[in-house]
Amino acid sequence: MKIPEMFGESVFNLQVMQDKLPKDVFKSLKKTIDEGLPLDVSIAGIVANAMKDWAVEKGATHYTHWFQPMTGITAEKHDSFISPVKDGKVIMDFSWKELVVGEPDASSFPSGGVRATFEARGYTTWDPTSFAFIKDGTLCIPTAFVSYGGEVLDKKTPLLKSMRALNKQALRILRLFGNTAVKRVFPTVGAEQEYFLIDRKMYDARKDLVFSGRTLFGAKPPKGQEMEDHYFGPIKSRVSAFMHDLDIELWKLGILAKTEHNEVAPAQHELAPIFTITNVASDQNQLMMETMKKVAAKHGLYCLLHEKPFAGVNGSGKHNNWSMSTDTGVNLLDPGSTPAENSQFLTFLLAVVKAVDEYQDLLRLSVASAGNDHRLGANEAPPAIVSMFIGEELAEVIDALEKDIKYRGKGKQVMKLGVDTLPDLPKDTTDRNRTSPFAFTGNKFEFRMLGSTFSIAGPNIILNTIVADELRQFADELEGAEDFNAALHDLVARTIKDHKRIIFNGNNYTEEWAKEAKKRGLLNLRNSAEALPYFAAKKNIELFERNDVFTEREVRSRTEIMLENYGKVLTIEALTMIEMGKKDIFPAVNSYIAELCGEISSKKAMGLSCKAEEELAAKLSASNEAMYYKIGEIERLLVEVKGISDAEKSARFFADKVIPVMQEMRAYADDMEVNTSKKYWPFPTYGDILFSV
Ligand code: ADP
Numbered sequence: 001m002k003i004p005e006m007f008g009e010s011v012f013n014l015q016v017m018q019d020k021l022p023k024d025v026f027k028s029l030k031k032t033i034d035e036g037l038p039l040d041v042s043i044a045g046i047v048a049n050a051m052k053d054w055a056v057e058k059g060a061t062h063y064t065h066w067f068q069p070m071t072g073i074t075a076e077k078h079d080s081f082i083s084p085v086k087d088g089k090v091i092m093d094f095s096w097k098e099l100v101v102g103e104p105d106a107s108s109f110p111s112g113g114v115r116a117t118f119e120a121r122g123y124t125t126w127d128p129t130s131f132a133f134i135k136d137g138t139l140c141i142p143t144a145f146v147s148y149g150g151e152v153l154d155k156k157t158p159l160l161k162s163m164r165a166l167n168k169q170a171l172r173i174l175r176l177f178g179n180t181a182v183k184r185v186f187p188t189v190g191a192e193q194e195y196f197l198i199d200r201k202m203y204d205a206r207k208d209l210v211f212s213g214r215t216l217f218g219a220k221p222p223k224g225q226e227m228e229d230h231y232f233g234p235i236k237s238r239v240s241a242f243m244h245d246l247d248i249e250l251w252k253l254g255i256l257a258k259t260e261h262n263e264v265a266p267a268q269h270e271l272a273p274i275f276t277i278t279n280v281a282s283d284q285n286q287l288m289m290e291t292m293k294k295v296a297a298k299h300g301l302y303c304l305l306h307e308k309p310f311a312g313v314n315g316s317g318k319h320n321n322w323s324m325s326t327d328t329g330v331n332l333l334d335p336g337s338t339p340a341e342n343s344q345f346l347t348f349l350l351a352v353v354k355a356v357d358e359y360q361d362l363l364r365l366s367v368a369s370a371g372n373d374h375r376l377g378a379n380e381a382p383p384a385i386v387s388m389f390i391g392e393e394l395a396e397v398i399d400a401l402e403k404d405i406k407y408r409g410k411g412k413q414v415m416k417l418g419v420d421t422l423p424d425l426p427k428d429t430t431d432r433n434r435t436s437p438f439a440f441t442g443n444k445f446e447f448r449m450l451g452s453t454f455s456i457a458g459p460n461i462i463l464n465t466i467v468a469d470e471l472r473q474f475a476d477e478l479e480g481a482e483d484f485n486a487a488l489h490d491l492v493a494r495t496i497k498d499h500k501r502i503i504f505n506g507n508n509y510t511e512e513w514a515k516e517a518k519k520r521g522l523l524n525l526r527n528s529a530e531a532l533p534y535f536a537a538k539k540n541i542e543l544f545e546r547n548d549v550f551t552e553r554e555v556r557s558r559t560e561i562m563l564e565n566y567g568k569v570l571t572i573e574a575l576t577m578i579e580m581g582k583k584d585i586f587p588a589v590n591s592y593i594a595e596l597c598g599e600i601s602s603k604k605a606m607g608l609s610c611k612a613e614e615e616l617a618a619k620l621s622a623s624n625e626a627m628y629y630k631i632g633e634i635e636r637l638l639v640e641v642k643g644i645s646d647a648e649k650s651a652r653f654f655a656d657k658v659i660p661v662m663q664e665m666r667a668y669a670d671d672m673e674v675n676t677s678k679k680y681w682p683f684p685t686y687g688d689i690l691f692s693v
């Protein structure tokens with residue numbers, strides 16, 4: 001198999017465009033793609049036709065506008081290319097209109113009140129900057145999704161808007177440093193994806209996995225991850241066959257799948273792609289998750305993307321590696337080799353520092369979900385407190401800059417900051433920190449709080465917007481300065497002084513850090529119910545409006561959607577627990593108790609001791625009864641929460657009232673699992689599932 005030839009074979013990429021399109025059309029389209037310019041509609045017909053011919057040649061029969069509603073997953077509605085001609089025949093047809101706009105019925109997608117259900121119309125519009133591709137015989141056209149009134153209903157549009165904001169402000173900064181060659185700045189992302197692979201039969205036998213994606217019951221198996229033998233361990237042949245197929249499918253789709261390894265927990269793995277421009281990385285991550293599930297099915301496996309499928313072993317996250325790049329190929333978070341480059345680097349770096357400090361709330365809530373609540377702050381993932389790691393050396397440089405003193409590290413010194421005075425910065429920061437939620441890793445930031453199921457669009461909308469806004473403030477200040485170097489020096493020292501509290505280079509998992517963070521005044525939003533309402537805080541609405549990313553109405557509706565979604569997830573989990581409790585666990589344990597009772601009477605008849613049986617039967621009976629009452633309690637709470645119409649109050653009710661009782665019920669069930677004969681336990685245990693492949 002020739003991988004270079006196969007790579008991207010299902011994608012209508014630049015190479016294909018160049019082959020299939022007239023020269024001038026290609027040039028115009030490429031300009032749109034490279035410079036993010038509006039599309040020249042007059043060429044759309046030619047592009048549509050070429051796209052269709054190419055897709056049909058590859059066996060496609062249908063096309064779809066592929067979009068990302070606020071459900072966090074992708075949506076598609078397939079139409080075939082057939083178009084009737086005379087004599088009852090058809091031709092394969094695809095018009096410019098079909099390429100550029102679609103009109104799916106929008107009424108069943110969440111809009112958070114922006115669009116009443118009776119205004120069913122929603123539009124999808126082509127995003128030419130993300131390539132069309134063929135998936136299962138269907139030509140998929142990445143699109144944005146808006147309402148009839150122009151309100152944004154998806155995750156792609158605000159992402160593109162946030163990229164536009166970042167581009168605008170970053171260019172202003174570059175011009176100040178005398179850079180006139182760069183035409184465009186764009187954020188880049190490499191999203192490392194964690195997941196679990198389990199046997200399909202195990203999955204099918206667990207209603208909790210089927211309905212909620214995670215196990216709602218399950219006692220700790222005798223062996224978990226304590227031997228630390230899974231991380232980077234040898235990959236089992238079935239998993240390796242899966243990974244091999246997955247790579248091929250992803251490569252065909254033009255996704256740069258690069259690194260695959262076993263993760264910390266048994267049955268846990270990771271896939272890292274090579275980074276690319278953010279909107280493409282976001283589309284590709286969605287496609288990657290979908291492909292993982294599909295390929296797993298072919299191997300008799302199931303791919304669990306939930307943040308915490310199993311209690312007691314590590315959950316799955318997604319590391320969002322983020323940087324900014326120019327169209328001339330310069331990574332703006334790469335310390336340079338000249339003083340001017342280094343001053344520029346520090347300016348961008350400090351914009352991120354200030355952004356993370358001022359918008360801790362937004363970053364925190366951008367990764368808030370019922371699933372991720374099980375990870376953040378649970379000593380295996382970053383804490384719920386947002387802080388950043390920049391490494392010892394950079395911290396020393398920054399310290400010296402703030403105090404305006406000379407820095408001597410590794411024979412280098414920092415003098416007054418300016419375009420021609422700053423000496424070499426530590427270029428390859430080798431120190432690593434695995435506990436920080438937001439870590440500088442030499443030439444990019446790694447935002448580590450994302451959950452494994454997340455669309456990366458949300459967190460990246462926030463990242464791009466907050467950094468854009470800080471760059472705007474920097475540019476406003478510096479553009480008006482009489483002496484650029486002096487103004488820059490001032491700005492840098494002040495920014496460090498005001499925002500260094502967000503920098504923490506120690507171990508984020510410790511109790512001391514939580515205390516220290518509190519002293520520094522950092523936010524500690526422990527769960528989604530606490531975090532999500534911050535989205536609609538006044539300062540945040542102003543931020544989004546200032547940068548033309550969201551309107552106030554959009555922010556409010558999205559807050560509502562996220563809060564409601566939290567409640568929906570918990571309702572499904574609670575109902576699943578009730579069902580499994582009543583239909584599976586309760587009767588199973590009773591059957592075992594009945595068997596024990598039978599043994600007790602026959603033993604008694606024989607004059608044998610039956611102390612153990614009696615003790616066990618009594619214990620199980622008490623636990624089963626207690627679990628039964630917990631089920632009743634959950635049922636009552638679910639009725640009560642239905643009466644709370646305010647989304648924020650309802651979310652808090654789930655977090656404070658419903659979850660604790662769910663946990664109590666689980667504790668009884670897990671204890672009974674340990675004490676019940678294997679013959680009676682109604683579904684596979686953790687041991688069965690985690691070591692099934
Ligand atoms: P690390 O060892 O810090 O995890 P890697 O080089 O293995 O670093 O990269 C991890 C992820 O970061 C990969 O997905 C990679 O493509 C991505 N990455 C590297 N450079 C950048 C960048 N400039 N912007 C965004 N992501 C990047």
Ligand code: MG
Nearest residue numbers: 192319321446
């Ligand atoms: Mg990493």
